[in-house]
Amino acid sequence: MQPAIAVRQLTKTYAEGSTGTLAMRGVDLDVHAGELLMLVGPSGSGKTTLLSIMGCILTATSGSVRIAGREVASLREKDLPAIRLQHIGFVFQGFNLFPTLTAGENVELMLDLKGVSAAAAKKRAQELLEQVGLGVKYDSFPADLSGGQKQRVAIARALAGDPGIILADEPTAALDSRTGRTVMEMMRELAHKRGRAVVIVTHDARVLDFADRIVKIEDGAIAKASDVDAVPPGLLVHGMPLAAASLA
Amino acid sequence: MPPLAQRNLFHDKVRLTVTLTGIVFSVVLIVVQLGLFIGFTTATSGLIDHSGADFWITSKNVPYVEQGVAFSERKLNQVRAVAGVADAQKVIAHWTQWKRHDGGEESVQIVGFNVDDNLERPWNLVEGRVEDMKSPDAIILDELYKQKLGVTRVGEVFEIGGHRARVVGFTRGIRSFTTSPYVFTTFKNAQSYARLREDQTLFILVKVAPGASLEQVRRDLLGHVKDVEVYTTAEFSRMTTFYWMFTTGAGVAVLIAAALGLVVGFVVVAQTIYATTMDHIREYGTLKAMGAPNSYVYKVIMKQAAISAVIGYVLGMIVSAFVVHASQAGGAAILMPPSMAVGMFFVTLLMCVGAALVSINKVTRIDPAMVFKG
Incomplete structure (x- = not known):
């Protein structure tokens, strides 16, 4: 089965003065449907850059990125929104909900982008909010929701586009431990029960045990197995079993 | 589409108020200035436009x-x-002096x-009849x-150009662009008031017979009358309007003020919409x-x-209507x-949409990657 995301020899250089900063150096990575993969590593290591490139938000300097079998690294910037809309749902650290829209309308917005009619979008948004346990909060504004509730609305919004891939950037960073685990259970369910490929960038060691696989990024490259520590026993780092302890 | 635009707009009431104030100010300023321009234009050529003639014959140059x-x-x-030529009449339009009862x-x-x-003939008579003018002075x-002019009622007697004049009626809304009011009288009286000789006129107005070619009649008139x-x-209306509105610069000043209204509105709206956009930049x-x-x-x-344009336009037109109504009692309509x-609606819409282009x-x-930055 082809991977949902296939990255090959990926490099990314950020222009900086007359030279450039190499942010990604020859990364190879596959993410499969039904898998929850976590990207870990120190700040500035390139995790978010990799997530952004896999999410078709940033373009690679060289290498190949295939989303659902389609090469996207060579696409023009104006063609990328359509790929995001079709294949990718995002969950952000800061939730990024629209504060002037209700929870339901936030979800409807995604459906509107997909071209769903207003009536159908309303119905579907209600269903999605019920799936994340927030059916009764349809008319609540984000300001009236707790952090965990906001993140669940964001997950419902990400799911509204029915994407094969969910990319999450520090989804538990702004949440307390219990709420963070609830959100992670939801993410795991998306991968295992609904067959989504879920990629999560995290610094949160409390949630690592939800991962099917952990990939450590260091200096723009995937760290060798021997460089990785602080990973819960039994987990795989880039496909290799490890028994270590601290992540960042 | 979920009501993101409406909600963003109405979310910040202060900013909305500033935006609408800018649009209303702009609409009122443009309406007043353009309205003044139209009012002035109408006033400058009113005498000619209401003459009922096809041709105005004048001396050279x-x-x-006036x-x-x-x-x-x-x-x-x-x-x-x-x-x-079906009809031709002598007409005088000339400046002279009116003496008030207080000596002014x-x-x-x-x-x-x-x-x-x-x-x-005078139009819009609200008191008296044109036929009353057959009586002396x-x-x-x-x-x-x-x-x-110090007039209170029909029947009062004044002095014009050193000759007796008696008020027999009033018109409504016949404004003069200059500050000198029009005073209608018989041709013979006008000769005296304007101190013209008895064999002189200033204009001859011509009514062309039905079916006659205007161009042919004009050619014949020029051929027969030296x-x-x-x-x-x-043509004469345009010449007069052009002189007062553009040669004197009066109209240009009014048009510049109208353009300024547009610029002020554009800047205010652009600034507020830009600020609103920046407030929501992360959402975008x-x-x-x-x-x-x-x-x-x-x-x-x-x-x-x-939405800002529509609300601003409606409010602006309400204020403008009051201003326009109030001006009817004044010297400058x-x-x-x-x-x-109708045109103002599109101007307002264009102004707001144009202002939004900055945003x-x-x-x-x-850069959508901004969403991953904290």
């Missing part, structure tokens, strides 16, 4: 109606002899016409200038990250601009024809 140069009234017979003097424009004819003037110009009423970044094409984001911003009211330019450059 007369640039506008600058008529006397010529022999014997030319009237030459004009009447031209084929296709005011400049007026005396308009002399043939009471038994239909050319260049009779004059009719506009009620707007009662106070200026040392005159023959203008159609529309999120929209783009979610896969929204630029056009979707533009639609949100344009919708905000359009602000006119707002329906076409201008769109900013949104176009948003």
Whole structure:
């Protein structure tokens, strides 16, 4: 089965003065449907850059990125929104909900982008909010929701586009431990029960045990197995079993 | 589409108030200035436009109606002899002095016409009749200038150009662009008031017979009557308007003020919509990250601009209507024809949409990767 995301020899250089900063150096990575993969590593290591490139938000300097079998690294910037809309749902650290829209309308917005009619979008948004346990909060504004509730609305919004891939950037960073685990259970369910490929960038060691696989990024490259520590026993780092302890 | 534009717009009431104030200010300023321009234009050529004539015959090189140069009234017979001329009458329009009861003097424009004819009669009479002017020294003037000329009622007697004048009626809304009111009287009285010789006139007005070719009649008039110009009423109206509005610079000043209104409105609206856009820039970044094409984001911003335009236009027109109504009692009328009211809607819409382009330019450059930055 082809991977949902296939990255090959990926490099990314950020222009900086007359030279450039190499942010990604020859990364190879596959993410499969039904898998929850976590990207870990120190700040500035390139995790978010990799997530952004896999999410078709940033373009690679060289290498190949295939989303659902389609090469996207060579696409023009104006063609990328359509790929995001079709294949990718995002969950952000800061939730990024629209504060002037209700929870339901936030979800409807995604459906509107997909071209769903207003009536159908309303119905579907209600269903999605019920799936994340927030059916009764349809008319609540984000300001009236707790952090965990906001993140669940964001997950419902990400799911509204029915994407094969969910990319999450520090989804538990702004949440307390219990709420963070609830959100992670939801993410795991998306991968295992609904067959989504879920990629999560995290610094949160409390949630690592939800991962099917952990990939450590260091200096723009995937760290060798021997460089990785602080990973819960039994987990795989880039496909290799490890028994270590601290992540960042 | 969920009501993102409306919610963003109405979310910040203070900013919305500033935006609408800017639009309303702009609309009122433009309406007032353009209304003044139309009012002035109407006033400058009102005498000509209401003359009922097809041609105005003047001495050579007369640039506008107030600058008529006397010529022999014997030319009237030459004009009447031209084929296709149904009617021709002598008319005087000339500045002279009005003496108030308190001894003060005011400049007026005396308009002399043939009471038994239909050319260049006063219009919108609200008191008295044109036929009353057949009585000796009779004059009719506009009620707007009662106070200026010290007139209180019909029957009062004044002095014009050193000759007796008796008020027999009032018109309504016949304004003069200059500050000198029009005073209608018989041609013979006007000769005295304007201190012209008995054989002189300033203009001859011509009505062409039905079916006759205007161009042919004009050619014949120029061929038969020496040392005159023959203008159609529309031509002479345009010449007079052009002189007052552009040669004197009065109209240009008014148009510049109207343009300033547009600029002020544009800047205020652009600034507030830009500030609103910047407030929501992260949301627009999120929209783009979610896969929204630029056009979707533009639609949100344009919708905000359009809603602002509609509300601002309605409020602006309400205020303008009050201003226009209030101006009717004053010396300078602000006119707002329906076409201008409709046109203002599109001007307002264009102004707001144009102002929104500044924000769109900013949104176009948003890097959706911003959503991952904290």
